[in-house]
Amino acid sequence: xxxxxxxxxxxxxxxxxxxxxxxxxxxxxxxxxxxxxxxxxxxxxxxxxxxxxxxxxxxxxxxxxxxxxxxxxxxxxxxxxxxxxxxxxxxxxxxxxxxxxxxxxxxxxxxxxxxxxxxxxxxxxxxxxxxxxxxxxxxxxxxxxxxxxxxxxxxxxxxxxxxxxxxxxxxxxxxxxxxxxxxxxxxxxxxxxxxxxxxxxxxxxxxxxxxxxxxxxxxxxxxxxxxxxxxxxxxxxxxxxxxxxxxxxxxxxxxxxxxxxxxxxxxxxxxxxxxxxxxxxxxxxxxxxxxxxxxxxxxxxxxxxxxxxxxxxxxxxxxxxxxxxxxxxxxxxxxxxxxxxxxxxxxxxxxxxxxxxxxxxxxxxxxxxxxxxxxxxxxxxxxxxxxxxxxxxxxxxxxxxxxxxxxxxxxxxxxxxxxxxxxxxxxxxxxxxxxxxxxxxxxxxxxxxxxx
Amino acid sequence: xxxxxxxxxxxxxxxxxxxxxxxxxxxxxxxxxxxxxxxxxxxxxxxxxxxxxxxxxxxxxxxxxxxxxxxxxxxxxxxxxxxxxxxxxxxxxxxxxxxxxxxxxxxxxxxxxxxxxxxxxxxxxxxxxxxxxxxxxxxxxxxxxxxxxxxxxxxxxxxxxxxxxxxxxxxxxxxxxxxxxxxxxxxxxxxxxxxxxxxxxxxxxxxxxxxxxxxxxxxxxxxxxxxxxxxxxxxxxxxxxxxxxxxxxxxxxxxxxxxxxxxxxxxxxxxxxxxxxxxxxxxxxxxxxxxxxxxxxxxxxxxxxxxxxxxxxxxxxxxxxxxxxxxxxxxxxxxxxxxxxxxxxxxxxx
Numbered sequence: 001x002x003x004x005x006x007x008x009x010x011x012x013x014x015x016x017x018x019x020x021x022x023x024x025x026x027x028x029x030x031x032x033x034x035x036x037x038x039x040x041x042x043x044x045x046x047x048x049x050x051x052x053x054x055x056x057x058x059x060x061x062x063x064x065x066x067x068x069x070x071x072x073x074x075x076x077x078x079x080x081x082x083x084x085x086x087x088x089x090x091x092x093x094x095x096x097x098x099x100x101x102x103x104x105x106x107x108x109x110x111x112x113x114x115x116x117x118x119x120x121x122x123x124x125x126x127x128x129x130x131x132x133x134x135x136x137x138x139x140x141x142x143x144x145x146x147x148x149x150x151x152x153x154x155x156x157x158x159x160x161x162x163x164x165x166x167x168x169x170x171x172x173x174x175x176x177x178x179x180x181x182x183x184x185x186x187x188x189x190x191x192x193x194x195x196x197x198x199x200x201x202x203x204x205x206x207x208x209x210x211x212x213x214x215x216x217x218x219x220x221x222x223x224x225x226x227x228x229x230x231x232x233x234x235x236x237x238x239x240x241x242x243x244x245x246x247x248x249x250x251x252x253x254x255x256x257x258x259x260x261x262x263x264x265x266x267x268x269x270x271x272x273x274x275x276x277x278x279x280x281x282x283x284x285x286x287x288x289x290x291x292x293x294x295x296x297x298x299x300x301x302x303x304x305x306x307x308x309x310x311x312x313x314x315x316x317x318x319x320x321x322x323x324x325x326x327x328x329x330x331x332x333x334x335x336x337x338x339x340x341x342x343x344x345x346x347x348x349x350x351x352x353x354x355x356x357x358x359x360x361x362x363x364x365x366x367x368x369x370x371x372x373x374x375x376x377x378x379x380x381x382x383x384x385x386x387x388x389x390x391x392x393x394x395x396x397x398x399x400x401x402x403x404x405x406x407x408x409x410x411x412x413x414x415x416x417x418x419x420x421x422x423x424x425x426x427x428x429x430x431x432x433x434x435x436x437x438x439x440x441x442x443x444x445x446x447x448x449x450x451x452x
Numbered sequence: 453x454x455x456x457x458x459x460x461x462x463x464x465x466x467x468x469x470x471x472x473x474x475x476x477x478x479x480x481x482x483x484x485x486x487x488x489x490x491x492x493x494x495x496x497x498x499x500x501x502x503x504x505x506x507x508x509x510x511x512x513x514x515x516x517x518x519x520x521x522x523x524x525x526x527x528x529x530x531x532x533x534x535x536x537x538x539x540x541x542x543x544x545x546x547x548x549x550x551x552x553x554x555x556x557x558x559x560x561x562x563x564x565x566x567x568x569x570x571x572x573x574x575x576x577x578x579x580x581x582x583x584x585x586x587x588x589x590x591x592x593x594x595x596x597x598x599x600x601x602x603x604x605x606x607x608x609x610x611x612x613x614x615x616x617x618x619x620x621x622x623x624x625x626x627x628x629x630x631x632x633x634x635x636x637x638x639x640x641x642x643x644x645x646x647x648x649x650x651x652x653x654x655x656x657x658x659x660x661x662x663x664x665x666x667x668x669x670x671x672x673x674x675x676x677x678x679x680x681x682x683x684x685x686x687x688x689x690x691x692x693x694x695x696x697x698x699x700x701x702x703x704x705x706x707x708x709x710x711x712x713x714x715x716x717x718x719x720x721x722x723x724x725x726x727x728x729x730x731x732x733x734x735x736x737x738x739x740x741x742x743x744x745x746x747x748x749x750x751x752x753x754x755x756x757x758x759x760x761x762x763x764x765x766x767x768x769x770x771x772x773x774x775x776x777x778x779x780x781x782x783x784x785x786x787x788x789x790x791x792x793x794x795x796x797x798x799x800x801x802x
Contacts, residue, residue, distance in 0.1 A: 037552065043732035046547045105730070106755060107617030111648075136783070137622075138656035143649030150648070189758045216617065220549040220732025222759040243616065246701045248734035271616070271646075 006249060009038035010078065010289055017074050028060040035078075042251030044085065045224050048259070052081050072298055079289065086281040087258030092210070092238060092265040094121075099181040101206060103199055103234070104214035105226060106187030109242035111140065113214055113268055114182045115147035116276040117240075120266075121180050122153060129178040131171060132157035133164035133202065136186035144184055150273050154178075165205055183208060190229030203234055210237040213262065215253040217243045223252035227260045236260070241279070242268035254284075322420045324374055324382040369404045370412045376401035385416055460544040465577040468537060528570050534563055541580070549729075550763030551736045554770040558583050581797055587766055590793045591750060591775040595634055598692060601721055607639075607685035609693045609718055611678070613711055613742050614726035616699030619754035621650065623726055623780055624694045625657035626788040632661065636691040641681030642667040643674035643714060646698040654696050661785075664690070674698065674710065675717040682718060695720065702741035715746045722749040724777065729756045729764045736771040743772045754780035757787070765791075 013031040020027055032053045039049045059077055060070070100117075102110045114130055122128045130148050132155060134140035141157040148155035156171040164185070175181050185202065188195035203211065213236045215223065230236055239257045241250055244267040257264050264279040374382065376398045381388055388394050388409075399406045529537075538559055545555045561583040566574055598608045610627075612620045621644070628638045640658050642665055644650035651667050658665035666681035678695045685693045697714060700707035715723060725742045727735055742748060751768050756779040765776055776791040 040546055041552045041733050043734070046543060050543070105758065107619055107728070109617055137653070138660075139649040139653035141649075142652040143647075146648035189755075191758070218615075218728075218731045218734040218738070220730060220735070220761070220764070221547055222549065222730045222761055223732075225759065243701065245703075246615065246734065247703050247737045248732070252732050 006038040006042050006251070007289070009034040010082065014075050014078060014289065017071055020071075023060055023070055023074070025061070028057060032056055039251060042249035043218075043220050043223065043253075044251040044255045045259070046221065048085065048255055052085075055081065075298060079285075082285060082289065083281070085255045085258055086284055087254070087261075087263060089279075089281050090238070090263035090265070091278070094126075094180065095209065097179050098210065099175075099183060099206065099208040100210040100212055101183040101185060101203065101208035102212050102214055102240075103185050103230065104187065105189060105216075105219075106137075108187070108214045108216045109268060110134075110187065110214045111143050111147060111184050112271075113240055113242060113266075113276070114144070114184050115151045115153070116268065116273055117266065118148070118153045118180075118182050119151040119273055120276055122151070126180045127178045128153050128180045128182065129175055130155045131168075131175065131181055131183045133167055134184050134186040135162045135164055135167070140184070140186070147273070164202060168202075168205060190226040190233075196229065196233045200233055211235070212237060212265070213239045215239055215241050215256070217241050217250035217253055217267075218246060218248035219252045219256075221252065223256035224259060227256040227262065231260045231262060236262045238263045238265045240264070240266045240268065240276075245269045245275070324377065324385045324416055327374070327416050327419065366408065366411075369402070369408050370415075372402040373398055373404045373409050373412060385413055388413060460548075461541075461580065464541055464544060465580065468576050528568055529566050529574060531563075531567055534567050538562065545763065545766075547761075548763040549732060549759075549761040549767075551733045551767035551771070553733075553736055554587065554763075554767045557587065557770055558766075561586060584766065585793065585797055587770045588793045588797070589769055589773070589775040591777045591791055594777055594790065595636075597722075598631075598636065602691055607682060607690055607693045608722070609678075609682060609695065609720040610722045610724060611695045611697065611715060611718060611720035611746070612724050612726055613697055613746060613748075614699060615701055615738055616647075618699060618726045618728050619780055620644075620699065620726045621653050621657070621696055622783075623752055623754055623778075623788070624654065624696050625661065626780065626785050627694060627778075628657070628661050628663055629785040630788055631692055632663075637689075638663045638692045638694060639681055639685050639688075639690045640665045641678045641693060641695040643677040643681075644696050644698040645670050645672050645674050645677065650696070650698065664688070675714045678714055678718040702738045708741065708745045711742075712745050723747060724749065725751045725768075725772075725774075727751055727753050727764065727768055729753045729762070729779070730758050731764055733767075735764045735767050739768040739772045739774075743774065748772060748774045750775050750777040752776070752778045752780065753791075756789075757781045 013035055016027060016031055017023065035056075036049055036053055039052070040046065055077060056074065059065070059073055062070075065073060102114055104110055111134070118128045118130055130144055130153055132141050132144040134144075141159045145155050145157055156167075156175065158167045158170060161167050161170075183206065185199060186195075188199060190196065211234050213227065213230050215227070219226070227236075227239075239253070239262050241253045241257075241264055244250060254264065264281075266276050267279045269275045269277055381394065381398075388398075392406075395406050395409050398404075399409055542555055542559065545558065546552070550558075562579055565579050565583075601608050612624055614620050624640065628640065631638050638661075640654055640663060642651045642654045644654070645668065651670065655665055655667065664684065666677060666684055668677050668680075674697060678693075681693050681695065684690070695714070695718060697711060698707075700711060702708065723746050725739055725748050727739060731738070739748075739751065751772065751774055753765060753768070753776060756762075765779075768774075769776060779789045779791055781787045781789050
């Protein structure tokens with residue numbers, strides 16, 4: 001299971017939300033786009049993907065929710081929605097005596113799965129028998145027979161009979177001696193009415209305790225249609241997903257199951273007869289989001305956000321004031337969090353900027369120097385950095401006092417000016433004075449300048 | 453197979469054409485009112501229009517109606533507008549199971565052609581047709597290729613590869629039937645020595661179709677089974693050898709090495725990847741891996757009758773650059789259709 005891409009998109013989105021000072025449209029659009037892409041690549045149903053995007057956007061654009069509340073709610077939303085997509089964990093609870101009928105499309109691995117599951121339960125003390133009713137595919141009976149042999153289980157089959165009902169009658173009595181009967185059926189297309197009628201007939205005759213749909217992990221957008229059709233015809237009790245050892249992300253199969261309220265009981269993870277595992281959506285989510293439970297996710301959001309600091313900057317902005325001290329505050333917060341990567345996410349409009357790693361490291365070093373420089377400034381200089389530009393002697397003094405160079409200080413001033421300009425834009429944006437296009441233009445300009 | 457994609461694409465193209473028509477109408481209306489104004493002022497405003505783009509705040513002296521006229525008349529498809537237009541098309545393609553990477557490539561081709569053009573010049577349906585056509589590859593004549601090659605040497609060897617359960621054995625049976633109908637003799641190599649009853653399955657088909665089958669025990673070297681089948685065909689002057697192999701996941705290195713070895717030993721004239729029409733984004737990954745490991749000649753997509761969506765054809769062609777030769781369309785021997793790009797594009801309603 002290669003979940004890295006989906007995982008990093010989700011984790012990245014949550015980190016960006018956690019670290020952002022402003023939840024602006026650009027930030028959200030970028031995050032939503034990343035999540036969309038990775039979900040689609042994982043074969044998640046398109047309608048579900050867009051429904052999720054809409055929910056995120058609606059909450060993000062909601063002006064009545066602000067600051068940390070919004071962040072928390074966004075992260076919670078993403079967490080809950082992904083949970084919903086994958087469905088709940090449910091165990092297959094077998095009564096003392098049980099029969100399970102397996103059905104699904106052609107070539108999904110029904111016969112192999114039955115043998116695997118037979119072995120799984122016989123190891124756990126059940127008296128298992130396999131019943132072969134696939135009278136369609138050539139040598140399907142032979143396959144079940146050979147697989148049963150490997151699993152050391154009895155297989156009840158008839159290589160010549162073409163009517164599955166007759167095969168059932170043949171073996172009815174013998175099967176009563178077993179605690180668990182696993183029934184193999186022919187592959188069928190859920191959209192083929194004739195084949196669906198046939199399985200309905202078998203269902204009526206056999207009255208199995210469970211009906212399990214077998215799906216392959218790499219199924220695409222048709223997953224939902226198939227799951228729906230089988231659900232409608234037979235009311236499926238659960239699903240087993242096969243070929244989970246490939247490169248597909250099983251998003252189609254998994255979300256189709258969740259949507260049709262059919263729990264995933266097992267996953268097939270290899271060609272060998274023991275390669276079957278129970279499915280646990282929680283571990284799945286843990287791998288996707290990096291953190292399992294909502295509480296730790298929200299804690300992450302809180303630790304990344306200094307509410308007072310943020311409020312102060314916001315207030316300052318509203319007044320149209322932004323001093324070097326505010327920049328200092330930002331630097332402080334950035335240092336606390338560690339990397340430039342995160343800092344970029346904090347500067348409005350910069351969240352989408354991508355810088356190479358070594359550039360980031362360099363920039364981080366520079367930040368430290370800036371911080372030292374600011375410490376060497378007088379209050380007046382901090383409040384009003386404009387005076388520095390005209391007075392070279394002041395810059396020299398600061399450079400000397402902080403062990404930095406004048407070039408560095410000039411660069412800091414340049415950065416300050418730019419961020420101030422951006423902040424002005426941001427507050428203008430809030431009041432509707434500046435439109436998105438100008439913001440983007442500004443962000444582009446800024447991106448070019450930040451590069452070292 | 454492509455019905456649902458066709459329907460949606462058609463409505464999409466139509467909708468956008470209507471938009472252009474509305475804009476043309478607006479333009480005409482504006483022309484009438486603008487007629488009264490002298491040419492000189494027209495020129496002036498036109499240059500002003502350029503300014504207008506950069507600074508929306510700047511006021512323009514010309515009457516409002518006239519300003520609108522020039523904006524509409526000169527309206528070109530901007531990158532943003534294109535993004536907006538494509539978004540909808542993208543959803544349609546994705547819903548129809550086209551892989552994300554293939555959709556991206558279609559987008560690129562369309563963007564290159566359309567951005568900067570005036571909306572009047574743009575024929576959306578044509579451009580869309582072209583970009584889908586540029587991805588799909590017309591298969592060479594399958595039978596002609598075999599017959600041409602048979603004049604030089606016998607037998608013609610076809611190797612089948614693919615992941616588990618994609619329908620290799622069933623397709624080989626259909627292919628046997630197809631070749632027989634075209635007066636070519638066939639023998640089968642049961643080189644899937646791994647899966648339970650794979651040999652019996654192929655054997656049943658061979659018996660029904662009355663063709664020889666070369667087989668060994670389960671667990672024996674698949675390459676040697678293929679090699680023996682070729683030797684048998686040479687001796688008995690059989691035209692075509694079809695080699696069935698075990699299904700393998702494309703990320704299992706040892707199994708991919710095994711198929712490389714089979715290809716090396718049997719030197720097939722044609723190497724076919726068997727994909728499923730119902731596979732989602734992973735189809736590209738699968739086709740790509742098999743292409744990289746053995747160098748495919750072409751692709752057959754099975755289970756094309758299972759779903760209306762046809763996007764997988766576009767995805768796998770895009771990622772391999774190899775033609776789709778046939779579509780598997782049912783459970784009967786006759787259910788093997790020659791893939792026809794023209795037919796597909798026509799079916800899309802373009």
